[in-house]
Amino acid sequence: MSMTYKTTERPKPFHIFVSGGAGTGKSHLVRTIVQTANRILSIGQSAEDIVVIVCAFTGVASFNIEGHTLHSAFNLPVNQSRRDYYIRLSSEKLSSMRSKLGNLSLLIIDEISMVGADHLYTIHRRLSEIMTSDEPFGGISVIAVGDLSQLPPVAQKQVFESISEPIAALYGSIWQKNFQLIELQEIMRQKDDKQFAETLNRIRTSNHTDDDVQLIKSREIQNTSTIYPTTALHIFAFNKDVDSHNIEMIQKLKEPVIIITAIDSKTDEQTGRIKTFHLMRKRSLVACYRNYS
Numbered sequence: 001m002s003m004t005y006k007t008t009e010r011p012k013p014f015h016i017f018v019s020g021g022a023g024t025g026k027s028h029l030v031r032t033i034v035q036t037a038n039r040i041l042s043i044g045q046s047a048e049d050i051v052v053i054v055c056a057f058t059g060v061a062s063f064n065i066e067g068h069t070l071h072s073a074f075n076l077p078v079n080q081s082r083r084d085y086y087i088r089l090s091s092e093k094l095s096s097m098r099s100k101l102g103n104l105s106l107l108i109i110d111e112i113s114m115v116g117a118d119h120l121y122t123i124h125r126r127l128s129e130i131m132t133s134d135e136p137f138g139g140i141s142v143i144a145v146g147d148l149s150q151l152p153p154v155a156q157k158q159v160f161e162s163i164s165e166p167i168a169a170l171y172g173s174i175w176q177k178n179f180q181l182i183e184l185q186e187i188m189r190q191k192d193d194k195q196f197a198e199t200l201n202r203i204r205t206s207n208h209t210d211d212d213v214q215l216i217k218s219r220e221i222q223n224t225s226t227i228y229p230t231t232a233l234h235i236f237a238f239n240k241d242v243d244s245h246n247i248e249m250i251q252k253l254k255e256p257v258i259i260i261t262a263i264d265s266k267t268d269e270q271t272g273r274i275k276t277f278h279l280m281r282k283r284s285l286v287a288c289y290r291n292y293s
Protein backbone atom coordinates (compact mmCIF):
# COMPACT_ATOMS: atom_id res chain seq x y z
CA MET A 1 0.00 0.00 0.00
CA SER A 2 1.40 3.42 -0.84
CA MET A 3 0.48 6.52 1.13
CA THR A 4 1.07 10.17 0.35
CA TYR A 5 0.87 12.86 2.98
CA LYS A 6 1.32 16.59 2.51
CA THR A 7 2.89 18.06 5.65
CA THR A 8 1.10 21.38 5.07
CA GLU A 9 -2.28 19.68 5.54
CA ARG A 10 -3.09 18.88 9.16
CA PRO A 11 -5.48 15.92 9.05
CA LYS A 12 -8.98 16.52 10.42
CA PRO A 13 -9.01 15.17 14.00
CA PHE A 14 -10.65 11.77 14.40
CA HIS A 15 -11.74 9.80 17.49
CA ILE A 16 -11.85 6.06 17.12
CA PHE A 17 -12.59 3.29 19.60
CA VAL A 18 -10.90 0.01 18.56
CA SER A 19 -12.53 -2.84 20.43
CA GLY A 20 -12.43 -6.63 20.26
CA GLY A 21 -12.20 -9.70 22.48
CA ALA A 22 -9.07 -11.55 23.59
CA GLY A 23 -6.48 -12.26 20.90
CA THR A 24 -8.14 -10.23 18.15
CA GLY A 25 -4.93 -8.26 17.59
CA LYS A 26 -5.62 -4.97 19.45
CA SER A 27 -2.07 -4.63 20.83
CA HIS A 28 -0.55 -5.65 17.50
CA LEU A 29 -2.65 -3.00 15.74
CA VAL A 30 -1.61 -0.33 18.28
CA ARG A 31 2.08 -1.10 17.71
CA THR A 32 1.60 -0.91 13.93
CA ILE A 33 -0.32 2.38 14.14
CA VAL A 34 2.29 3.92 16.47
CA GLN A 35 5.15 3.02 14.11
CA THR A 36 3.35 4.24 10.99
CA ALA A 37 1.92 7.39 12.57
CA ASN A 38 5.31 8.34 14.04
CA ARG A 39 6.94 7.91 10.63
CA ILE A 40 4.31 9.99 8.81
CA LEU A 41 3.67 12.69 11.40
CA SER A 42 7.34 13.27 12.23
CA ILE A 43 8.00 14.59 8.72
CA GLY A 44 9.19 18.17 9.09
CA GLN A 45 9.41 17.97 12.92
CA SER A 46 12.57 17.93 15.01
CA ALA A 47 13.63 14.66 16.65
CA GLU A 48 12.55 15.80 20.17
CA ASP A 49 8.99 16.70 19.11
CA ILE A 50 6.34 14.32 20.43
CA VAL A 51 3.79 13.77 17.66
CA VAL A 52 2.25 10.52 18.90
CA ILE A 53 1.81 9.61 22.55
CA VAL A 54 0.73 6.19 23.83
CA CYS A 55 -0.80 6.02 27.29
CA ALA A 56 -2.72 3.73 29.61
CA PHE A 57 -4.39 4.31 32.95
CA THR A 58 -2.31 1.93 35.07
CA GLY A 59 1.47 1.73 35.35
CA VAL A 60 1.41 -1.97 34.44
CA ALA A 61 -0.63 -1.45 31.25
CA SER A 62 1.53 1.50 30.18
CA PHE A 63 4.70 -0.54 30.79
CA ASN A 64 3.33 -3.32 28.52
CA ILE A 65 2.95 -0.91 25.60
CA GLU A 66 6.13 1.05 26.37
CA GLY A 67 3.96 4.10 26.94
CA HIS A 68 3.17 6.53 29.75
CA THR A 69 0.50 6.58 32.42
CA LEU A 70 -2.22 9.12 31.63
CA HIS A 71 -1.43 10.83 34.95
CA SER A 72 2.22 11.42 34.15
CA ALA A 73 1.66 12.32 30.47
CA PHE A 74 -0.98 14.97 31.23
CA ASN A 75 -0.09 15.98 34.76
CA LEU A 76 -3.45 14.79 36.08
CA PRO A 77 -4.26 15.17 39.78
CA VAL A 78 -3.87 11.88 41.66
CA ASN A 79 -7.38 11.76 43.06
CA GLN A 80 -9.46 13.25 40.26
CA SER A 81 -12.15 10.65 40.98
CA ARG A 82 -12.98 12.44 44.24
CA ARG A 83 -13.58 15.79 42.51
CA ASP A 84 -16.27 17.04 40.19
CA TYR A 85 -14.43 20.15 38.94
CA TYR A 86 -11.46 20.68 36.65
CA ILE A 87 -8.17 21.93 38.14
CA ARG A 88 -6.19 24.12 35.73
CA LEU A 89 -2.41 23.87 35.44
CA SER A 90 -0.21 26.55 37.00
CA SER A 91 1.27 28.89 34.35
CA GLU A 92 4.70 27.30 34.89
CA LYS A 93 3.40 23.76 34.35
CA LEU A 94 1.26 24.87 31.41
CA SER A 95 4.21 26.37 29.55
CA SER A 96 6.31 23.26 30.22
CA MET A 97 3.48 21.04 28.91
CA ARG A 98 3.08 23.26 25.86
CA SER A 99 6.73 22.93 24.96
CA LYS A 100 6.54 19.16 25.50
CA LEU A 101 3.25 18.41 23.72
CA GLY A 102 2.76 21.46 21.45
CA ASN A 103 3.27 19.35 18.28
CA LEU A 104 1.17 16.40 19.38
CA SER A 105 -1.20 15.05 16.70
CA LEU A 106 -2.29 11.65 17.97
CA LEU A 107 -3.08 10.26 21.42
CA ILE A 108 -3.50 6.50 21.81
CA ILE A 109 -5.15 5.29 25.02
CA ASP A 110 -4.82 1.55 25.69
CA GLU A 111 -6.97 -0.43 28.17
CA ILE A 112 -9.72 2.18 27.79
CA SER A 113 -12.12 0.15 29.98
CA MET A 114 -10.13 1.33 33.05
CA VAL A 115 -10.48 5.01 32.15
CA GLY A 116 -13.48 6.62 33.87
CA ALA A 117 -15.86 9.17 32.32
CA ASP A 118 -14.42 11.96 34.53
CA HIS A 119 -10.87 11.03 33.58
CA LEU A 120 -11.63 11.18 29.88
CA TYR A 121 -13.26 14.56 30.35
CA THR A 122 -10.20 15.79 32.32
CA ILE A 123 -7.91 14.63 29.48
CA HIS A 124 -10.11 16.55 27.02
CA ARG A 125 -9.91 19.68 29.19
CA ARG A 126 -6.17 19.29 29.69
CA LEU A 127 -5.49 18.97 25.96
CA SER A 128 -7.80 21.92 25.25
CA GLU A 129 -5.81 23.96 27.78
CA ILE A 130 -2.44 22.93 26.30
CA MET A 131 -3.53 23.44 22.67
CA THR A 132 -5.60 26.58 23.44
CA SER A 133 -8.51 25.09 21.53
CA ASP A 134 -12.17 24.42 22.34
CA GLU A 135 -12.33 21.44 19.99
CA PRO A 136 -12.71 17.96 21.52
CA PHE A 137 -9.33 16.97 23.03
CA GLY A 138 -7.87 20.30 21.87
CA GLY A 139 -8.05 19.17 18.22
CA ILE A 140 -5.87 16.10 18.86
CA SER A 141 -6.90 12.80 17.27
CA VAL A 142 -7.56 10.02 19.77
CA ILE A 143 -7.53 6.25 19.28
CA ALA A 144 -8.94 4.44 22.32
CA VAL A 145 -8.21 0.72 22.40
CA GLY A 146 -9.64 -1.96 24.65
CA ASP A 147 -12.60 -4.02 25.61
CA LEU A 148 -15.35 -2.50 27.75
CA SER A 149 -16.21 -6.00 29.02
CA GLN A 150 -12.81 -6.11 30.75
CA LEU A 151 -11.78 -4.34 33.99
CA PRO A 152 -13.95 -1.28 34.75
CA PRO A 153 -12.53 1.93 36.26
CA VAL A 154 -11.98 2.09 40.02
CA ALA A 155 -14.44 4.39 41.84
CA GLN A 156 -15.60 6.10 38.64
CA LYS A 157 -18.36 5.71 36.11
CA GLN A 158 -17.50 3.95 32.86
CA VAL A 159 -16.17 6.01 30.01
CA PHE A 160 -19.50 6.12 28.12
CA GLU A 161 -21.55 7.30 31.13
CA SER A 162 -22.25 10.92 32.08
CA ILE A 163 -19.60 12.90 33.96
CA SER A 164 -19.85 14.30 37.52
CA GLU A 165 -19.30 17.99 36.66
CA PRO A 166 -22.96 19.14 36.55
CA ILE A 167 -22.70 21.99 33.98
CA ALA A 168 -20.39 20.11 31.60
CA ALA A 169 -22.65 17.04 31.88
CA LEU A 170 -25.43 19.06 30.22
CA TYR A 171 -23.40 19.09 26.99
CA GLY A 172 -23.56 15.28 26.85
CA SER A 173 -20.92 12.57 26.89
CA ILE A 174 -17.71 13.41 25.06
CA TRP A 175 -17.32 9.67 24.42
CA GLN A 176 -20.80 9.13 22.95
CA LYS A 177 -20.61 12.26 20.80
CA ASN A 178 -17.18 11.77 19.28
CA PHE A 179 -15.99 8.18 19.20
CA GLN A 180 -16.63 5.88 16.27
CA LEU A 181 -16.48 2.13 17.04
CA ILE A 182 -14.34 -0.29 15.07
CA GLU A 183 -14.59 -3.87 16.27
CA LEU A 184 -11.92 -6.49 15.55
CA GLN A 185 -13.67 -9.85 15.31
CA GLU A 186 -11.19 -12.44 14.07
CA ILE A 187 -9.05 -14.19 16.69
CA MET A 188 -5.43 -13.92 15.52
CA ARG A 189 -3.94 -16.20 18.20
CA GLN A 190 -2.65 -19.56 17.02
CA LYS A 191 -3.19 -23.22 18.11
CA ASP A 192 -3.67 -23.75 21.90
CA ASP A 193 -3.70 -20.02 22.49
CA LYS A 194 -6.57 -19.77 20.03
CA GLN A 195 -8.65 -22.33 21.99
CA PHE A 196 -7.96 -20.36 25.19
CA ALA A 197 -8.85 -17.07 23.47
CA GLU A 198 -12.12 -18.56 22.21
CA THR A 199 -12.95 -19.72 25.75
CA LEU A 200 -12.17 -16.25 27.13
CA ASN A 201 -14.35 -14.64 24.49
CA ARG A 202 -17.29 -16.90 25.38
CA ILE A 203 -16.83 -16.15 29.11
CA ARG A 204 -16.70 -12.43 28.17
CA THR A 205 -20.29 -12.61 26.89
CA SER A 206 -21.50 -15.27 29.41
CA ASN A 207 -21.85 -17.80 26.56
CA HIS A 208 -19.32 -20.27 27.98
CA THR A 209 -19.90 -23.99 27.50
CA ASP A 210 -19.34 -26.95 29.85
CA ASP A 211 -16.12 -27.66 27.90
CA ASP A 212 -14.91 -24.12 28.66
CA VAL A 213 -15.53 -24.68 32.38
CA GLN A 214 -13.70 -28.01 32.18
CA LEU A 215 -10.75 -26.36 30.40
CA ILE A 216 -10.39 -23.76 33.16
CA LYS A 217 -10.89 -26.37 35.92
CA SER A 218 -8.24 -28.62 34.34
CA ARG A 219 -5.69 -25.90 35.23
CA GLU A 220 -6.81 -25.71 38.90
CA ILE A 221 -4.05 -26.50 41.42
CA GLN A 222 -3.98 -26.48 45.24
CA ASN A 223 -1.21 -24.53 47.00
CA THR A 224 -0.35 -27.72 48.92
CA SER A 225 0.61 -29.52 45.68
CA THR A 226 4.32 -30.35 45.17
CA ILE A 227 4.16 -28.85 41.68
CA TYR A 228 2.45 -25.63 42.80
CA PRO A 229 4.09 -22.75 40.82
CA THR A 230 4.96 -20.49 43.79
CA THR A 231 6.69 -17.85 41.67
CA ALA A 232 3.83 -17.51 39.16
CA LEU A 233 1.90 -14.23 39.13
CA HIS A 234 -0.81 -14.36 41.82
CA ILE A 235 -3.99 -12.32 41.66
CA PHE A 236 -6.10 -11.62 44.76
CA ALA A 237 -9.38 -9.82 45.28
CA PHE A 238 -8.29 -7.99 48.44
CA ASN A 239 -5.18 -5.97 49.39
CA LYS A 240 -4.87 -7.82 52.73
CA ASP A 241 -4.44 -11.11 50.82
CA VAL A 242 -1.87 -9.46 48.53
CA ASP A 243 0.07 -8.23 51.58
CA SER A 244 0.04 -11.59 53.35
CA HIS A 245 1.14 -13.41 50.17
CA ASN A 246 3.97 -10.90 49.62
CA ILE A 247 5.17 -11.19 53.22
CA GLU A 248 5.09 -14.98 53.00
CA MET A 249 7.16 -14.92 49.77
CA ILE A 250 9.65 -12.41 51.21
CA GLN A 251 10.05 -14.50 54.36
CA LYS A 252 10.94 -17.54 52.25
CA LEU A 253 13.99 -15.77 50.79
CA LYS A 254 17.12 -16.45 52.85
CA GLU A 255 18.52 -12.98 52.24
CA PRO A 256 18.98 -10.09 54.68
CA VAL A 257 15.88 -7.95 55.27
CA ILE A 258 15.91 -4.43 53.83
CA ILE A 259 13.44 -1.80 54.99
CA ILE A 260 13.06 1.16 52.66
CA THR A 261 11.45 4.18 54.25
CA ALA A 262 9.54 6.48 51.92
CA ILE A 263 9.49 10.14 52.85
CA ASP A 264 6.17 11.69 51.91
CA SER A 265 6.82 15.38 52.41
CA LYS A 266 3.24 16.36 51.62
CA THR A 267 0.90 13.88 53.24
CA ASP A 268 -2.40 14.92 51.75
CA GLU A 269 -4.71 13.28 49.27
CA GLN A 270 -2.78 14.81 46.32
CA THR A 271 0.16 12.49 47.02
CA GLY A 272 -1.97 9.38 46.69
CA ARG A 273 -1.18 8.14 50.20
CA ILE A 274 2.04 6.28 49.50
CA LYS A 275 2.92 3.57 52.01
CA THR A 276 5.55 4.87 54.36
CA PHE A 277 7.79 1.82 54.46
CA HIS A 278 8.55 -1.16 52.28
CA LEU A 279 9.91 -4.43 53.54
CA MET A 280 11.96 -6.52 51.14
CA ARG A 281 14.93 -8.80 50.76
CA LYS A 282 17.51 -9.10 48.04
CA ARG A 283 15.91 -10.96 45.05
CA SER A 284 12.38 -9.90 46.10
CA LEU A 285 10.11 -9.34 43.11
CA VAL A 286 8.96 -5.73 43.07
CA ALA A 287 5.97 -4.23 41.26
CA CYS A 288 5.56 -0.46 41.30
CA TYR A 289 1.85 0.35 41.18
CA ARG A 290 1.79 4.01 42.20
CA ASN A 291 2.99 7.03 40.24
CA TYR A 292 6.06 8.07 42.21
CA SER A 293 6.64 11.51 40.76
Ligand SMILES: Nc1ncnc2c1ncn2[C@@H]1O[C@H](COP(=O)(O)OP(=O)(O)OP(=O)(O)O)[C@@H](O)[C@H]1O
Pocket residue numbers: 020021022023024025026027028029188189190
Ligand atom coordinates in the same frame (compact mmCIF):
# COMPACT_ATOMS: atom_id res chain seq x y z
N1 LIG B 1 -2.79 -9.02 11.64
C1 LIG B 1 -2.15 -10.02 12.24
N2 LIG B 1 -1.50 -10.95 11.52
C2 LIG B 1 -0.86 -11.98 12.12
N3 LIG B 1 -0.79 -12.17 13.45
C3 LIG B 1 -1.42 -11.26 14.23
C4 LIG B 1 -2.13 -10.15 13.66
N4 LIG B 1 -2.66 -9.43 14.69
C5 LIG B 1 -2.29 -10.06 15.81
N5 LIG B 1 -1.55 -11.16 15.53
C6 LIG B 1 -1.00 -12.09 16.53
O1 LIG B 1 -2.08 -12.61 17.30
C7 LIG B 1 -1.73 -12.68 18.67
C8 LIG B 1 -2.72 -11.86 19.53
O2 LIG B 1 -2.57 -10.48 19.21
P1 LIG B 1 -2.67 -9.33 20.32
O3 LIG B 1 -1.87 -9.69 21.53
O4 LIG B 1 -2.37 -8.05 19.62
O5 LIG B 1 -4.23 -9.43 20.67
P2 LIG B 1 -5.07 -8.60 21.76
O6 LIG B 1 -6.40 -8.33 21.13
O7 LIG B 1 -4.28 -7.43 22.22
O8 LIG B 1 -5.22 -9.68 22.91
P3 LIG B 1 -5.58 -9.49 24.48
O9 LIG B 1 -6.86 -8.70 24.58
O10 LIG B 1 -5.73 -10.90 24.95
O11 LIG B 1 -4.40 -8.80 25.10
C9 LIG B 1 -0.29 -12.18 18.79
O12 LIG B 1 0.56 -13.31 18.80
C10 LIG B 1 -0.10 -11.38 17.51
O13 LIG B 1 1.26 -11.40 17.10
